[in-house]
Amino acid sequence: MEWFTADGYWLSRLIFQRALAVIYLTAFLTAALQFRALIGERGMLPVPELLRRTDWRTAPGLFRLHYSDRFFALVAWTGCAISVALIAGVDGRLPLWAAMLLWALPWVLYLSIVQVGDTWYGFGWESLLLETGFLAVFLGNADTAPPVLMLWLLRWVLFRVESGAGLIKIRGDDCWRKLTCLYFHHETQPMPGPLSWFFHHLPRPLHRAEVAANHVTQLLVPVLLFTPQPVASAAAGLMVLTQLWLVLSGNFAWLNWLTIALALSAVDWSLVAEPPAQSGAPLWYEVVVIAVTALVLVLSYRPARNLVSRRQAMNRSFDPLHLVNAYGAFGSISRVRLEVVVEGTDEPVVHPGTVWREYGFRGKPGDPRRLPRQFAPYHLRLDWMMWFAALSPAYARPWFGPFVQRLLENDRDTLRLLRHNPFPGAPPTHVRARVYRYRYTTWRELRATGRWWHRTYVRDFMRPVPPGPSPVSRTRRS
Known part of the structure; x- marks a missing residue:
């Protein structure tokens, strides 16, 4: 034909x-x-x-x-x-x-x-x-x-x-x-x-x-x-x-x-x-x-x-x-950027003066001084789901608890998904997660501070948890 x-x-x-x-x-x-x-x-x-x-x-x-x-x-x-x-x-x-x-x-x-x-x-x-x-x-x-x-x-x-x-x-x-x-x-x-x-x-x-x-x-x-x-x-x-x-x-x-x-x-x-x-x-x-x-x-x-x-x-x-x-994309647009920041400590008891160290993700914003990188077309699945978790804990409920538990174990495969592990020698004793509001700095702020982002604390996402059963139940609802 x-x-x-x-x-x-x-x-x-x-x-x-x-x-x-x-x-x-x-x-x-x-x-x-x-x-x-x-x-x-x-x-x-x-x-x-x-x-x-x-x-x-x-x-x-x-x-x-x-x-x-x-x-x-x-x-x-x-x-x-x-x-x-x-x-x-x-x-x-x-x-x-x-x-x-x-x-x-x-x-x-x-x-x-x-x-x-x-x-x-x-x-x-x-x-x-x-x-x-x-x-x-x-x-x-x-x-x-x-x-x-x-x-x-x-x-x-x-x-x-x-x-x-x-x-x-x-x-x-x-x-x-x-x-x-x-x-x-x-x-x-x-x-x-x-x-x-x-x-x-x-x-x-x-x-x-x-x-x-x-x-x-x-x-x-x-x-x-x-x-x-x-x-x-x-x-x-x-x-x-x-x-x-x-x-x-x-x-x-x-x-x-x-x-x-x-x-x-x-x-x-x-x-x-x-x-x-x-x-x-x-x-x-x-x-x-x-x-x-x-x-x-x-x-x-x-x-x-x-x-x-x-x-x-x-x-x-x-x-x-x-x-x-x-198919479709971005039927609604967020006006405010929220990020879940995950932190750990190696202190045996959590107290008001506890020093917390932040886990670094490969793609999602974390350190305000770090310019976001280009990864696409490669897909950072955990980083993407962390964005959804910041929108609502309901998106994270099935997997966030297991994720934290693996951080408490210094699980090798989980840590490979991250850019930076602040506890290379031994696992942390506690892990917590907090929600921050991120906004881009202005040109003046960038020149003065070297920061691409400005962030302010909003609320706890997950209270400090030690190793043990999955801490998913401890995540807070928005």
């Missing part, structure tokens, strides 16, 4: 596939380096416990067959190895059916990880990677031109990512409608980057212009993805620029980079490079692609209905395989 393929999009597919492979590598590397403390057999939210309270139908995956920390590590590092092979273009040297199987492997492996990731894997970009990775299985390789249907489905994913984020803003916090949200967002976002302080101090009229431009890019431009070229390419280019702006202003794991990859798949690169000689698509491949397209269209009903609903859900999966999902 002549309509089935689009020869001019061979470079679009190639760029998209290599970018997706890099993101897969980042995701698997994140899992391999962090899982033992978070969800391992002795982790804060152990996988075996989750498997006991869930079933195949709600969370299918490889770990239903067997779980051990060694097996999880094998899955994660295997995913890293396959991702490297895909980055190197091994799929282009294989027959079509073998290339499809190679692309299916990281999807199956990462789906299995997400299914047992519990709270730590509840972010929208997990579902976005799985949905995108599933479609990538059917994009083909150098043997055939890219199938038109898959290219359109990738645009459908991009449309839902951008428009979902735009609609949740317009329906949510009124500061988006007043164009004032960026007065606060650069300061209160989950994990600021090294340039966030500077973005925050941009003139307020420019902040308003940023919000207005964001509305245009997320509410109007996505529709243009479905128009003829070169309009669709221009729309995708605007999305890329917007996402790069977000990359510079904060740390959002691989969300921005995966959105950029999706946008680049919609660009017509035919003016840049002539397509190589490609054979026609085999009949079995056409049948498979058409069947998958029909499946995705059926599963799209609920996400599409969610887009037009006044009760729009943000970052929600509608099927256990995360094949078609709802």
